[in-house]
Amino acid sequence: MIARSRIQAHLDDHVTQVLQCRRCSRMQSMPVSGGAVVSDVMLIGQAPGPREPVLQRPFAHTAGKTLFRWFEEFCGLSESIVRSTIYFAAVCRCFPGKSAGGTDRVPAPDEIHNCSSWMNNEIKILRPQLIIPVGRLAIAQFIDCTKLEEVIGRKFRVQCVQHSFDLIPLPHPSGASPWHKVLPGKKLLSRALKLVARHPAIVDLRM
Numbered sequence: 001m002i003a004r005s006r007i008q009a010h011l012d013d014h015v016t017q018v019l020q021c022r023r024c025s026r027m028q029s030m031p032v033s034g035g036a037v038v039s040d041v042m043l044i045g046q047a048p049g050p051r052e053p054v055l056q057r058p059f060a061h062t063a064g065k066t067l068f069r070w071f072e073e074f075c076g077l078s079e080s081i082v083r084s085t086i087y088f089a090a091v092c093r094c095f096p097g098k099s100a101g102g103t104d105r106v107p108a109p110d111e112i113h114n115c116s117s118w119m120n121n122e123i124k125i126l127r128p129q130l131i132i133p134v135g136r137l138a139i140a141q142f143i144d145c146t147k148l149e150e151v152i153g154r155k156f157r158v159q160c161v162q163h164s165f166d167l168i169p170l171p172h173p174s175g176a177s178p179w180h181k182v183l184p185g186k187k188l189l190s191r192a193l194k195l196v197a198r199h200p201a202i203v204d205l206r207m
């Protein structure tokens, strides 16, 4: 087993490199990182909004408030505990800017491809027991996500970069979509959060 101090050093170095990344010319901010938190759990968002680069942490605004309320209510974990014990990754680490319609632009395939090496490297370094992808774009990096109804509320066993882990998808907590507020989404979200709360890697965080 690799010593924790070696993993920490490796992750520190990795996060330093992520923060210096400038691969995508259309991105509208510098990369955002949740810090080099050595953990058995990775949470994977889609891409930061306009506030996260200013506040310099992922899920720093309204969607984050909802996400952390879910963890508090179902897992008994406060925002500060979640931020200090779970590694926060994302499909893309920079704010993509606004679309013509005024919503946050969805990252383009080339940007997702550019950023995927960071996430793959994090999986190699941390070898997590559990990955929680948040939102359709994040879920689709691991499994088919044509319909949220078919994946939320279920646990999957997934292999990626020669590592196997449990995957429990969550819907995006953004207020832009009502999916998680009305049936069947509301019930499936509750089922998914109960699966997260019971997972051994999450139980360990409460100890």
Ligand code: SF4
Binding pocket: 018, 021, 022, 023, 024, 027, 030, 031, 092, 093, 094, 111, 114, 115
């Ligand atoms: S989105 Fe990812 S790959 Fe692109 S510049 Fe930002 S950190 Fe680099």
